[in-house]
Amino acid sequence: MNWFLTTGGGLMTCLGVWETFMAVLHPRATVGPITKVINCGFHFLVRTRIFAHPRVLVYCGPALVATQVLCWATLLLLGVSLIVWPQLGTGITATGSIPTDTDFANAVYYAGFTITTLGVGDLVPRTPGMQFLTITAAGLGFSFFTLVLAYVISVYSTLARRNQFANEIEYRTGRTGNSLGYLRAYLTGSDPSLVNQDLYTMSSNMADLLESHHFYSVLHYFRFSEPRYAMSRMLRFCLEVSSMMRAVRQVDASKVAASSEAVDRLWHASLQMLEETKRHFVICNSIHDVPDPRLAIELSRSIGYTDDLSDHLKSAFVDQQSEWLHDLNALAVCIGSEPQEKF
Incomplete structure (x- = not known):
């Protein structure tokens, strides 16, 4: 069971990294499978009668960007959580004499604080493997937020240039x-x-x-x-x-x-x-x-x-x-x- 969770968590983490890489570092109109599903879902959603109103459509782009980023972050968070979960109580323990809570929510708690590079003092990695995982997760989290910030800035600066061209055509x-x-x-x-x-x-x-x-x-x-x-x-x-x-x-x-x-x-x-x-x-x-x-x-x-x-x-x-x-x-x-x- 532990091997299954660790393998699944590793694959999910790799998928989250891959989705971010394809969208941010390899942007050639080709996205990862999850992002592609999200895009197609939005495409069909905004064509329905409920969401096709012009006042709703103006939020489509920002909502899609937020959904993509949230999806990538969720994949990364759940992936690290699945890797951490079997190690609670052994490789990762609570400080002092407090018993270590081994449920999945505690694994998400530890993974979330590690990925956001905030650190947490009540759970400590004890084994070299978990210490390495903690450092790796923190590095992935820092890189993720940096890349996402650059991605959002680039999207909106490019959108501004497109709108400028549209205005120039309008004036012509x-x-x-x-x-x-x-x-x-x-x-x-x-x-x-x-x-x-x-x-x-x-x-x-x-x-x-x-x-x-x-x-x-x-x-x-x-x-x-x-x-x-x-x-x-x-x-x-x-x-x-x-x-x-x-x-x-x-x-x-x-x-x-x-x-x-x-x-x-x-x-x-x-x-x-x-x-x-x-x-x-x-x-x-x-x-x-x-x-x-x-x-x-x-x-x-x-x-x-x-x-x-x-x-x-x-x-x-x-x-x-x-x-x-x-x-x-x-x-x-x-x-x-x-x-x-x-x-």
Whole structure:
């Protein structure tokens, strides 16, 4: 029985260390099995009728971070407790002549104080093995709290950068979320350096966004009541802009002030972000998969295209749109944002 408890405790401790390691020290959108179950549970929970309210969704991200940390700490605590339990009364005894309580609650008490590195004077390790275990548990506890603190700080600093990018996109559209105004201004402008610089900036921000969500997959679960912070809205703007500029280049290259490299860089960065998000987060389906050429129609009127050129632009834009429309609308369903922007 003692061997079984010790082995089980060792495995549970290793699992807790592994979960923390995968999330904090090896953050590549891959988490341990327990953390993955927690993430999936939250994903399904926030899609239920009770928790799908916007006022509840804003707490999803913080609650998930707290649940993850609590789970890792519980695994570590229970693992050390199971190792300590058989040693109560022999390897670990009470000070003085007080009889040693050998129940599991006392093992949790000793393990908890050791892991939090507070120390406890009424229980003392007597054997070299238990003394080594106590030092090891204290070291694991100190490392755990240090890593968790760094993890939380990193998550929220990265979230701040994502929100800043969302605000920059919002300002580019005149706080409407509509990419038409942005496209109209740049496609009718005469200074290519401005649009090139802006497209390069957005593609760089999108690459940073991709890497940050690779590092911390929990970022997918942070929601805000303001629509401008929705990931689907940010991606929709970048994909619509790059898709439309690629379509205009196919129809009438003279109308595009931006270089093809700048446009393609934003296109590929946004598309990869959507693909990675689908792979690691999106589990929803969307029924809004009908091509939407309204942006091309409105832009054709602004540019002054003939009916023939307008039809070519609509066709070219729909071809570009078909590569991302389904996945983007599925993402919008998962995060509870609008699947289609209105003109």
